[in-house]
Amino acid sequence: MSLFKIRQKNPLIHCITNDVVTNFTANGLLAIGASPVMSDEPLDVEDMTSIANALLINIGTLNKHSVEAMFLAGKKANKLNIPVVLDPVGAGATKYRKEVTENLLKEIKFDLIRCNAGELAAIAGIQWQAKGVDSGEGEMDILSVTKEVAKKYKTIVAVSGKEDIVTDGEKADFVSGGHEWMTQVTGTGCLLSAICAGALSLEGDSYENILNVLMDYKKVAEFASKEKYLGSFQVEILNGLHQISRGEAI
Known part of the structure; x- marks a missing residue:
């Protein structure tokens, strides 16, 4: 239902995201009726954030230029009460990524942290064997x-993950389903973070809106997995998002 509501609102989502996923993220947002804008120029991001309905900060391909933009945009969003999502891609992979993530969390109020288990461990300071930007391996009570x-x-x-977890620190929900191919197509997690930013722009309970998006995204993965080949799977993700956001059964 949240994807349908996003289409009705047509929110402008400002994405400071990584170079690998920009096109897929933009197309995914367009598929659900949102309006994406990708700007990481420090001279531009405060003005862009000011007119956006939500902001995504994704640290996938960090550089000094984009990091400066993240702090400027995030602080502007906080000042204007615009919701902000953090996707700490590969937060535990390198010292620099971990430092940037820690500083972002110190200086910016995030409405949602959307991550995998390895990134969660890095934020929590738990020993974990990260594999680049992939989840990696380790042990913890997730x-x-x-x-x-x-x-x-x-x-x-x-x-x-195989079973998503969402919590506000008190209540928690698990979301099952999906398909393993979502881990084999780059940008599926990054797109989910952008869609969650769209959900946070909606009226109503933010937690429920995020939970509904996670449930819908699992359904989209199952829909896309009907295709025989991985390349077609990526296209079918967009098709599934387009259909479900229009209220059509998939």
């Missing part, structure tokens, strides 16, 4: 840690 992070930063946290 639900407990997710709640702790949500409470610490006073935000909603959504952790993607």
Whole structure:
């Protein structure tokens, strides 16, 4: 239902995201009726954020230029009460990524942290063997840690995996379904973060809107998996998003 509501609102989503996924993210937002804009120029981002309905900060391909833009845009969004999503891609992979993530969380109030288990561990300071920007391997009580992070930063946290977890630090929900091919197409998680930004721009309960998006996204993955080839799977993700956001069964 949240995807349908996003189409009705047609929110402008400002995405400071990584170079690998810009096109797919923009097309995914367009597929659900949102309006994407991608700007990471420090001289431009404050003005762009000011007219946006939500902001996504994705640290996938960091550089000094984009990091400066992230802080400027995030602080402007906070000042104007515009919702902000953090996607801490590969937060535990390098010292620099971890430092940037920690500083973003210190200086900007995020309405949602959308991550995988490895990124969650990095934020929580738990030992984890990251594999680049992939989730990697390690051991932790994911639900407990997710709640702790949500409470610490006073935000909603959504952790993607075979079974997604979403919590505000008190209540928590699990979302099952989906398909393993979502991990084999670059940008699917990044797109989900952008869509969640769209959900946060809606009226009503933010937690429920995020939960509904996660449920719909699992359905889209199952719909797309009917295709035989991985390349077609990526296209079918867009088709599935387009259909479900129009209220059509998939």
